[in-house]
Amino acid sequence: GESVGLHLPTLSVQEGDNSIINCAYSNSASDYFIWYKQESGKGPQFIIDIRSNMDKRQGQRVTVLLNKTVKHLSLQIAATQPGDSAVYFCAENWDTGRRALTFGSGTRLQVQP
Amino acid sequence: GAGVSQSPRYKVTKRGQDVALRCDPISGHVSLYWYRQALGQGPEFLTYFNYEAQQDKSGLPNDRFSAERPEGSISTLTIQRTEQRDSAMYRCASSLEGGGNQPQHFGDGTRLSIL
Numbered sequence: 001g002e003s004v005g006l007h008l009p010t011l012s013v014q015e016g017d018n019s020i021i022n023c024a025y026s027n028s029a030s031d032y033f034i035w036y037k038q039e040s041g042k043g044p045q046f047i048i049d050i051r052s053n054m055d056k057r058q059g060q061r062v063t064v065l066l067n068k069t070v071k072h073l074s075l076q077i078a079a080t081q082p083g084d085s086a087v088y089f090c091a092e093n094w095d096t097g098r099r100a101l102t103f104g105s106g107t108r109l110q111v112q113p
Numbered sequence: 114g115a116g117v118s119q120s121p122r123y124k125v126t127k128r129g130q131d132v133a134l135r136c137d138p139i140s141g142h143v144s145l146y147w148y149r150q151a152l153g154q155g156p157e158f159l160t161y162f163n164y165e166a167q168q169d170k171s172g173l174p175n176d177r178f179s180a181e182r183p184e185g186s187i188s189t190l191t192i193q194r195t196e197q198r199d200s201a202m203y204r205c206a207s208s209l210e211g212g213g214n215q216p217q218h219f220g221d222g223t224r225l226s227i228l
Contacts, residue, residue, distance in 0.1 A: 008153060032214035043117070043204055043219035044156065051214075089155045093214050098169050099144065101217060103155025 008087060010108040019077040019111075023090030023104045028071060030092040034101065035064060035075045039086045047075070047088075077109075085111045115139075117220035119205050125226045128197060134190045134223045138207030145188050146206040146217055147180055156204050156219075162188060163210060192225075200227045 013019045025033065031052040036044035050057045050064045050073075057064050063076040073090050087108050091101040118137040126132055138145050144163050148156035158172040164185040173179070177195075182188040192199055202224050206217040 034216060036219075041221070043206075043221045046216045046218055049214075049216050091155065098171075099146070099161050099208075099214065100158035100169065100172065101146075101148075101156075102158070106153075106155055 008106045008108045010110055012110045012112060013080050015080060015082060015111055015113050017080055019075075019080045019084070019109060021075045021077075021088050021107050021109065023073040023075075023107075025071050025073055025090065025092045025104065026102065027092060027094040028068075030094040032093040033064070033066060033073055034091045035062075035073075036089045036091060036103075037084075037086045038089060038106075044089060080109075080111050082111045082113060085109055117205055117207050117218055119203075119220040119223050121223060122221070123224045123226075125228065126195060127228050128195060130195055131191065131193045132195055132225065134192075134203050134225070136188045136190070136205030136207075136220065138186065138188070138205070139218060141209070142207035142218075143185075143210035144208045144215070144217075145182055146208075147188070147190050148204045148206065148219075150202045150204055150222070152202075159190070195225075195227045197227045200225055 034049045035047040038044045048059045048064050061078045065074045087106045089106045090104045120135045146161045147159040150156040160170040160180045162182045177193045180190045202222045204222040206219045208215040208217045
């Protein structure tokens with residue numbers, strides 16, 4: 001399949017460790033944020049979302065933290081597994097009437113067995 | 114089907130030809146989006162529909178690009194008089210309608226190559 005993220009920043013972690021992927025978003029008016037996981041040859045896969053009235057949201061093995069003061073978003077993955085290896089994108093929406101998502105540049109996560 | 118379905122998966126055509134890319138959203142999803150993704154980058158927004166109404170086409174690069182969703186389900190993105198710079202992965206996404214934002218779920222895309 002096609003290769004995603006050939007020259008992206010890479011985070012390398014050991015299997016079983018926790019991973020933290022960071023994202024700086026661009027627009028202080030953004031009120032909705034999503035994290036996506038993208039494997040080679042596949043479309044972005046929804047992981048978790050958060051609205052601007054929250055600063056933390058938890059899912060299964062994942063936690064998203066939102067710091068609006070510094071326009072920072074992070075994705076924490078607990079007990080990282082080889083299947084978590086992929087490119088991760090954060091996306092923001094700054095106009096609910098428009099619904100368009102603006103994506104960040106992506107981070108490649110490599111899980112070492 | 115369970116997910117967003119796009120066809121064809123790959124399309125190779127000569128410069129100057131017209132192409133039509135198809136998207137079948139998740140059943141029951143009211144909103145449908147088209148994005149374009151360059152290698153190594155995140156998707157970039159092209160256009161968006163609610164039911165059959167095109168709500169926003171501000172991301173379409175020029176008037177060679179158009180999209181329709183005549184019955185509020187399947188959508189077609191058409192590129193006329195294709196140019197080499199149109200080569201990219203074209204992705205479709207769909208979401209439930211509702212107050213506030215809903216997650217957009219993406220298909221596996223159509224890889225368009227213009228010779």
